Amino acid sequence: MGKNKLSRFADNATYDHVVQPTFTELQAADLHFKGKWNSDFFVRHAPLVLELGCGGGEYTVGLAQIQPEKNYIGVDIKGARIWRGARTAKELGLDNVGFVRTHVDHILRCFGKHEVSEIWLTFSDPQIGKARKRLTSPLFLARYKEVLKPGGIIHLKTDSPLLYEYTLEQIAAYGLPVHEQSAEVYAELVPRVSAAERAVLSIRTYYEQMWLEEGRTIHYLRFGIDPFPEGKGR
Numbered sequence: 001m002g003k004n005k006l007s008r009f010a011d012n013a014t015y016d017h018v019v020q021p022t023f024t025e026l027q028a029a030d031l032h033f034k035g036k037w038n039s040d041f042f043v044r045h046a047p048l049v050l051e052l053g054c055g056g057g058e059y060t061v062g063l064a065q066i067q068p069e070k071n072y073i074g075v076d077i078k079g080a081r082i083w084r085g086a087r088t089a090k091e092l093g094l095d096n097v098g099f100v101r102t103h104v105d106h107i108l109r110c111f112g113k114h115e116v117s118e119i120w121l122t123f124s125d126p127q128i129g130k131a132r133k134r135l136t137s138p139l140f141l142a143r144y145k146e147v148l149k150p151g152g153i154i155h156l157k158t159d160s161p162l163l164y165e166y167t168l169e170q171i172a173a174y175g176l177p178v179h180e181q182s183a184e185v186y187a188e189l190v191p192r193v194s195a196a197e198r199a200v201l202s203i204r205t206y207y208e209q210m211w212l213e214e215g216r217t218i219h220y221l222r223f224g225i226d227p228f229p230e231g232k233g234r
């Protein structure tokens, strides 16, 4: 393992705002913050927003600055990536940001029923040929249904036409409400929304920046989960 990675892992271990349960711990029991993120971790009551597969946490940190009235948790399996977001949050003095290093499959171990207000999926792997593993498959939607409050919402930002179309198919199949939809965020959506929404949509992640430099188009969906059947897809 590279020296850089080791020093990032060492930093993470010293950060109070980075939670790193082991696989074995989560197999045996729920994370101690489950259902208590606001009371025990942030020590303030505010809408809780997740970014799943957050990488360097650009949305987690960016949103925390733009909308400081909410609490944010970035989730990713890679500690060296989380480190970047955790360090930036620390440097900016943000006390409404945390990170959990774990597999997205474990979110029901980490977040309680109806504990979450919004979920961001930013440039998730489209999992070509492995539909079940996509972060908008019925398996994952069932998990989001459990952790999201009634009226909770999911944001998908992606360069992948496959993931975008697949997600629209799930939305149609389960009759989920679409709050916003654009196959071309920057050309079509950003010019017609409020300045506040424009700021949110214009946060650029590490991967997004790469895809934009390659000339790819960015797609965005914002939808609700309420009609999704309880327990479906487990």
Ligand SMILES: C[S@@+](CC[C@H](N)C(=O)[O-])C[C@H]1O[C@@H](n2cnc3c(N)ncnc32)[C@H](O)[C@@H]1O
Residues within 6 Å of the ligand: 052, 053, 054, 055, 056, 057, 075, 076, 077, 078, 081, 102, 103, 104, 105, 122, 123, 124, 125, 205, 206, 207, 208
């Ligand atoms: C394509 S990157 C996008 C990262 C970031 N959201 C961005 O836009 O720059 C996908 C991220 O998802 C993470 N990831 C993939 N599968 C995961 C899983 N099952 N659990 C947690 N993180 C996962 C990877 O480690 C990676 O950081």
